[in-house]
Amino acid sequence: MLSNASKYAILSTLYLAEHSNEERKISVKEIAENIDVPSPFLAKLFQQLVRGKIISSSKGPHGGFYLSEKNKQKNVLDIIDNIDGLNKLNGCFLGLNECDSTNPCPVHFIVVPFKNNILAKFRDLTIMEFAKEIADKGDFLTLKNVSPSLEAPI
Amino acid sequence: MLSNASKYAILSTLYLAEHSNEERKISVKEIAENIDVPSPFLAKLFQQLVRGKIISSSKGPHGGFYLSEKNKQKNVLDIIDNIDGLNKLNGCFLGLNECDSTNPCPVHFIVVPFKNNILAKFRDLTIMEFAKEIADKGDFLTLKNVSPSLEAPI
DNA sequence: TTATTAAAAGATAAAAAGGTCTTTTAATAA
DNA sequence: TTATTAAAAGACCTTTTTATCTTTTAATAA
Numbered sequence A, B: 001m002l003s004n005a006s007k008y009a010i011l012s013t014l015y016l017a018e019h020s021n022e023e024r025k026i027s028v029k030e031i032a033e034n035i036d037v038p039s040p041f042l043a044k045l046f047q048q049l050v051r052g053k054i055i056s057s058s059k060g061p062h063g064g065f066y067l068s069e070k071n072k073q074k075n076v077l078d079i080i081d082n083i084d085g086l087n088k089l090n091g092c093f094l095g096l097n098e099c100d101s102t103n104p105c106p107v108h109f110i111v112v113p114f115k116n117n118i119l120a121k122f123r124d125l126t127i128m129e130f131a132k133e134i135a136d137k138g139d140f141l142t143l144k145n146v147s148p149s150l151e152a153p154i
Numbered sequence C: 001t002t003a004t005t006a007a008a009a010g011a012t013a014a015a016a017a018g019g020t021c022t023t024t025t026a027a028t029a030a
Numbered sequence D: 001t002t003a004t005t006a007a008a009a010g011a012c013c014t015t016t017t018t019a020t021c022t023t024t025t026a027a028t029a030a
Helices: A004-019 A028-035 A039-051 A076-083 A108-124 A127-136 B004-019 B028-035 B039-051 B076-083 B108-124 B127-136
Strands: A056-058 A064-066 B056-058 B064-066
Touching (some): A004 A039, A004 A076, A028 A039, A028 A064, A039 A076, A076 A108, A076 A127, A108 B108, B004 B076, B028 B064, B039 B056, B039 B076, B076 B127
Antiparallel strands (some): B056 B064
């Protein structure tokens, strides 16, 4: 549904939202280590997010990535759109070209409410609101395995 | 969420369910044309489904693919498991390694009910029941564009 | 103004997904 | 028993995704 690239982009942008501002810029290396993402890959993603005006950057000593006030008003769907495009998120679950409420695939009426739900969440909250919601719960998003387990989580 | 391979496998197995039986076997070519899937690719998938005992085959004149009585008792989740494995369907929507109800990602409580829903549908109906439900509604699943449109369907 | 720092850019490469083609094997009908 | 049919097997190819490495550019601090 989402590519790894999108997932990395979301997690690291939310990291920026919580830990950076115009005065406190953050290097790729720091973020990559903290959320456990390959850093050269993240560097590439960040270039693209900068071009898409989702995040900001400056070079040189004390340079790095950060969110400007304008950036903070973007939402998670902007990130997904910038990296994957929105088509990946739309489209029939079984791949049918013609699948809608008058001609639904067998899982259409299970999938559509879910999509509307998650789309609303990704579109209606700003990145800051999203990050705040996470911080308020005391959570910290990382791909690290704090307590490695062999089973896939549900 | 599902690979193309899984989607093709589901659609073509459901096609077999409706159109084949031990006496009436169907060639890859016929199915590929009917549901609009690349036929050499489908041939590969079918080899794997035969090895996984999801469908049956016989060679030679009047040979082809079909569902045995045992095959008909399999469910859609068996197809997905055989092609993609089940991990692709499980796993956190944002890719977090540790995401559960005590330590949920921001969309956990939107994603989990959906997954339970669709998993139940894929697991609790046999392939025949699934196919019958579709046929009863008068539907026919294909990837063909009957009336080509430029917009991605929702 | 020079050394240093960190991103930008772009070339390269490995892995996975998606797809094609050719040869071999097995079944069966003539 | 031979020709024919259709799957099985496996080699091969292409594209996309994921990832790495090297060089260049810009900012800044000494």
